[in-house]
Amino acid sequence: MNVFLLVAGMALVTYIPRLLPFVALRSESLPPYVRRFLSLLPVAALGALIFPDGVTAVPGRPWVSVAGIAVAAVLSVLRLGMVASVLGGVGAAWLLLVVL
Amino acid sequence: MAGFIAGLPVLMGYLPVGIAFGLLARTQALPAGLALALSVFVFAGAAQFMAVGLLASGSAVWGIIAATFFLNLRHLLMSSSLVARHRFPAWLSPFLAFGVTDETFAVASSAPTAASPQKNGSYVLGLETAAYTAWVSATAVGYSFGSVLPERVAAAMGVALYCLFTALLVPRIRKAWFPAVVAAAAAGINSCLASGFGVAPGLSFVIALLASAGVGAAVAPNAAGKEAAA
Numbered sequence: 001m002n003v004f005l006l007v008a009g010m011a012l013v014t015y016i017p018r019l020l021p022f023v024a025l026r027s028e029s030l031p032p033y034v035r036r037f038l039s040l041l042p043v044a045a046l047g048a049l050i051f052p053d054g055v056t057a058v059p060g061r062p063w064v065s066v067a068g069i070a071v072a073a074v075l076s077v078l079r080l081g082m083v084a085s086v087l088g089g090v091g092a093a094w095l096l097l098v099v100l
Numbered sequence: 101m102a103g104f105i106a107g108l109p110v111l112m113g114y115l116p117v118g119i120a121f122g123l124l125a126r127t128q129a130l131p132a133g134l135a136l137a138l139s140v141f142v143f144a145g146a147a148q149f150m151a152v153g154l155l156a157s158g159s160a161v162w163g164i165i166a167a168t169f170f171l172n173l174r175h176l177l178m179s180s181s182l183v184a185r186h187r188f189p190a191w192l193s194p195f196l197a198f199g200v201t202d203e204t205f206a207v208a209s210s211a212p213t214a215a216s217p218q219k220n221g222s223y224v225l226g227l228e229t230a231a232y233t234a235w236v237s238a239t240a241v242g243y244s245f246g247s248v249l250p251e252r253v254a255a256a257m258g259v260a261l262y263c264l265f266t267a268l269l270v271p272r273i274r275k276a277w278f279p280a281v282v283a284a285a286a287a288g289i290n291s292c293l294a295s296g297f298g299v300a301p302g303l304s305f306v307i308a309l310l311a312s313a314g315v316g317a318a319v320a321p322n323a324a325g326k327e328a329a330a
Binding site: 001002003005006007008009010011013014015017018019020021022023033034035036037038039040041042043044045046047048049050051052053054057058059061064065068069071072073075076077081082083085086087088089090091093094097098 | 109110112113116117131133134137138141142143144146147151161162164165166168169172173174175176177178179180181182183184185188193194196197198200202205206209252253255256257258259260261262263264265266267268269270271272273274279280282283284285286287288289290291294295305308309312313314316317318320
């Protein structure tokens, strides 16, 4: 298996889409619809990234995964910050693995 | 610099996720060089985890590359969103583009637009540098030392990436109900397509993104449609 090809291929197909808007999209005056669309992208992306893959985060333990994410959500709602959310979620998942 | 400080939460979020990746690569018997090269040259957490999984199940190289393309296609939209809001120095753009990830995008798109392209550029560069150095070093640490972690700790660390996404999402949906609906729609569409219809993961992501943000932008109530809501 050609490792160089794999890394180079993945790097290219990742980098080029990231780069294209920087070099191609020079227009400052985007139509309002496009602006709204682009501004909604972060939340849409995050939603689609968390589910469904988050459920399989801990191998073989979907409910532990969901619980970890739920704890992270609660900690975020409490405005405790990213670090607390990540550590809290992982900690909760670990605790459940110990107990169950 | 201000960008680097803004990137500290991402840096700290990336540490457990990067360690989890390094550890996963090691347990799947990937060579150290490959694990590190993926973090150094691809710099895309979700895609790297996916690649390790695909390698373990014997996928061909071209299949993994194609899957990576679709999975990371959302970064095209993220870069577009950034460029729409900020101006950056032309010479810096190739470097800034490299560091566009889900997390750096989420933080960068919350940043106020600075007066000059220089300031915008150095802010995002600082942010991405914090994220990148954390990601690469955490990969190395996870690969080298991850095996000293007890099995349950290592398993629990699998949620780290999703907790990071959650921490980025919550502040954005607490202010207004409409973004929450869009996020839920994207999650629902992605889940249906990937699980229910067996659509390839990267492709289902992009469809879910385009559909939810596309329809959302069309029907957005004025208050939630403002760029500030992003």
